[in-house]
Amino acid sequence: MATRLLRPVTGSADGEPRLSGDLQPTGDLQLTGPERAVAVTEHESSAAVEVRGLRREFGGRAVIDGLDLTVAPGEFVALLGRSGCGKSTLLRVLAGIDLDVAGAVSVPRRRAVAFQEPRLLPWKRVWRNVALGLRGEDARGRVLAALDEVGLDHRVDAWPLTLSGGEAQRAALARALVREPDLLLLDEPCASLDALTRLRMQALIADLWERHAPAVVLVTHDVDEALALADRALVMSDGVISEDVAIHAARPRRPADPEILALRAHLLELLGVPTPAAS
Amino acid sequence: MPASESTALAVTEPPSSPPAPPAAGAEATVAPRTVAPRTSAPAVAVGAADAPSGAPAGAGPSRRRPEIETLRAAGGGRRRRPVPRWLRRASGPVLLLALWQLGSSTGFISAQTLTSPATVVTTAWDMIKDGSLVDGLLVSLRRVAYGLLFGGIAGLVLAVISGLFRAGEDLVDAPMQMLRTLPFLGLIPLLIIWFGIGETSKIVLVSLGVAFPIYLNTYAAIRDVDGRLVEAAGTLGLRRLELVRHVILPGALPGMLVGLRYSLGVAWLALVIAEQVNADKGLGYLMMNAREFLQTDVITVCLIVYSLLGLATDMLVRLLEKGALSWRRGFSGQ
Numbered sequence: 374m375a376t377r378l379l380r381p382v383t384g385s386a387d388g389e390p391r392l393s394g395d396l397q398p399t400g401d402l403q404l405t406g407p408e409r410a411v412a413v414t415e416h417e418s419s420a421a422v423e424v425r426g427l428r429r430e431f432g433g434r435a436v437i438d439g440l441d442l443t444v445a446p447g448e449f450v451a452l453l454g455r456s457g458c459g460k461s462t463l464l465r466v467l468a469g470i471d472l473d474v475a476g477a478v479s480v481p482r483r484r485a486v487a488f489q490e491p492r493l494l495p496w497k498r499v500w501r502n503v504a505l506g507l508r509g510e511d512a513r514g515r516v517l518a519a520l521d522e523v524g525l526d527h528r529v530d531a532w533p534l535t536l537s538g539g540e541a542q543r544a545a546l547a548r549a550l551v552r553e554p555d556l557l558l559l560d561e562p563c564a565s566l567d568a569l570t571r572l573r574m575q576a577l578i579a580d581l582w583e584r585h586a587p588a589v590v591l592v593t594h595d596v597d598e599a600l601a602l603a604d605r606a607l608v609m610s611d612g613v614i615s616e617d618v619a620i621h622a623a624r625p626r627r628p629a630d631p632e633i634l635a636l637r638a639h640l641l642e643l644l645g646v647p648t649p650a651a652s
Numbered sequence: 653m654p655a656s657e658s659t660a661l662a663v664t665e666p667p668s669s670p671p672a673p674p675a676a677g678a679e680a681t682v683a684p685r686t687v688a689p690r691t692s693a694p695a696v697a698v699g700a701a702d703a704p705s706g707a708p709a710g711a712g713p714s715r716r717r718p719e720i721e722t723l724r725a726a727g728g729g730r731r732r733r734p735v736p737r738w739l740r741r742a743s744g745p746v747l748l749l750a751l752w753q754l755g756s757s758t759g760f761i762s763a764q765t766l767t768s769p770a771t772v773v774t775t776a777w778d779m780i781k782d783g784s785l786v787d788g789l790l791v792s793l794r795r796v797a798y799g800l801l802f803g804g805i806a807g808l809v810l811a812v813i814s815g816l817f818r819a820g821e822d823l824v825d826a827p828m829q830m831l832r833t834l835p836f837l838g839l840i841p842l843l844i845i846w847f848g849i850g851e852t853s854k855i856v857l858v859s860l861g862v863a864f865p866i867y868l869n870t871y872a873a874i875r876d877v878d879g880r881l882v883e884a885a886g887t888l889g890l891r892r893l894e895l896v897r898h899v900i901l902p903g904a905l906p907g908m909l910v911g912l913r914y915s916l917g918v919a920w921l922a923l924v925i926a927e928q929v930n931a932d933k934g935l936g937y938l939m940m941n942a943r944e945f946l947q948t949d950v951i952t953v954c955l956i957v958y959s960l961l962g963l964a965t966d967m968l969v970r971l972l973e974k975g976a977l978s979w980r981r982g983f984s985g986q
């Protein structure tokens with residue numbers, strides 16, 4: 374797995390001009406950034422995502438402050454936390470969109486994002502959207518295969534604005550998958566779907582993850598979704614990962630599994646939602 | 653989630669009243685504490701909040717009978733009068749023509765003020781036969797075409813430069829915004845001094861009129877492209893040029909076409925003025941000539957040709973929009 378270093382310092386070592394563009398030295402953490410970054414590169418084969426001392430400010434207010442995170446290759450991690458705690462911000466940093474940070478971040482070079490909204494280009498047909506930026510042999514064939522995998526083979530030539538919400542989300546998922554990423558970043562991909570479609574979408578994500586085995590970071594507000602899919606559930610608060618709960622239950626997961634039920638109560642408690650069952 | 657299902661239930665419920673009143677009653681008693689009912693029974697809270705829409709808040713437990721409206725299906729069913737759309741749209745202009753003819757025939761409108769539609773038609777036919785109309789038309793069309801070409805390209809290029817690059821914006825936008833306030837038709841004397849009274853000064857005037865609407869609309873449209881789409885496309889590994897080609901320009905296309913339509917209107921306007929100030933051929937020249945001999949029929953024919961040209965070019969752009977923007981699902985009127 375090719376792991377690339379995203380360093381928030383000018384004159385980036387990996388020679389990627391895009392990275393050195395919008396960087397802004399922030400705070401004293403920036404001084405320790407390069408040293409830590411070097412330390413991270415040494416471990417590049419062992420982890421897919423390695424974040425050390427990440428800090429992101431918006432107008433002087435630190436939303437992420439000294440965050441550490443490690444995700445193993447092929448590991449499925451769910452990220453929970455209150456609205457506004459910085460989950461999407463962290464995801465954008467991992468995606469390499471937001472480089473205005475201090476700290477050290479290393480992520481796989483092949484990474485793909487599915488945002489909370491599908492963000493399909495309305496002026497390109499579905500398959501063209503999925504094929505966007507795709508290089509190499511037989512792009513259309515790979516696109517059709519990806520669309521088939523998410524069950525959209527009948528909507529290949531449709532305009533995005535004519536898709537239903539669930540279809541658009543699946544198209545966005547296909548667009549991420551077709552890149553065969555080593556890191557898949559999902560920002561609440563099921564949040565705007567109805568209960569049934571959401572269950573189907575979760576099953577689809579689980580299936581695709583098992584087949585392609587990328588490392589996944591899934592942002593969600595839904596504890597049940599995290600328990601159904603993830604190897605680990607992380608709770609984010611006060612700008613750091615405050616809780617790290619391993620989920621060992623066997624797959625496919627059943628909600629009624631006592632182990633899952635116990636974890637559910639535990640996670641809800643961590644999130645500040647006391648349940649009657651949590652006693 | 654159970655919440656969505658129960659919402660649906662509560663909405664369909666009102667017609668069958670039996671189970672409802674307790675809900676409304678419960679809501680009324682709890683009313684002072686606004687947020688409280690949420691956690692206990694979302695279905696009840698939603699149903700009760702929906703039901704007395706329009707009634708005052710603490711009206712009491714009695715449930716108002718809802719006003720029932722039968723919705724008529726828009727399509728599919730048999731419509732009574734299938735008058736084609738174009739016919740309906742044509743009725744207004746036809747009525748106007750009829751009134752005009754009536755006014756001329758009864759002598760209410762004198763021939764010196766405005767000749768009758770019938771005379772206009774015969775005059776037009778005469779002018780077509782002797783070739784003067786076609787000649788003038790071709791000359792005018794040529795001027796507009798060149799003006800559109802040069803002005804359009806200039807406006808487009810400048811808009812792309814200032815739309816895509818901050819440095820370009822600093823360099824280009826401020827002068828453009830300043831020049832835009834200049835009434836460009838006032839430049840005619842200067843243009844005549846610079847370029848003489850030949851074709852060049854007319855084409856330059858049309859180009860000036862065209863460039864600004866194209867520039868302003870394209871620039872605004874580029875800056876209006878959804879940043880989230882650009883960001884998402886960026887994560888797909890598009891190169892800068894691909895980003896412009898696949899995301900930014902198509903996203904700005906609707907705005908560009910608005911600019912094109914607007915600039916077409918300005919182009920004809922600029923041409924009329926330029927040709928009337930000084931010209932030895934073209935539609936405007938025909939009109940000025942006719943003025944000398946008080947030929948209101950010729951003037952009217954030329955005016956009608958101008959407006960038909962405007963109409964035709966507008967339709968052309970509409971057609972272009974229909975083809976290029978077929979992905980849109982906008983509001984198309986009621």
Ligand SMILES: Nc1ncnc2c1ncn2[C@@H]1O[C@H](COP(=O)(O)OP(=O)(O)OP(=O)(O)O)[C@@H](O)[C@H]1O
Nearest residue numbers: 431432436454455456457458459460461462463594
């Ligand atoms: N571009 C920005 N400028 C200023 N503040 C921002 C910006 N982006 C995010 N923030 C702030 O950072 C905080 C974290 O935002 P973020 O979108 O990461 O939250 P989140 O955890 O994803 O929330 P949600 O679950 O509601 O999506 C919020 O308080 C938000 O207002």
Ligand SMILES: [Mg+2]
Nearest residue numbers: 460461462560
């Ligand atoms: Mg978010």
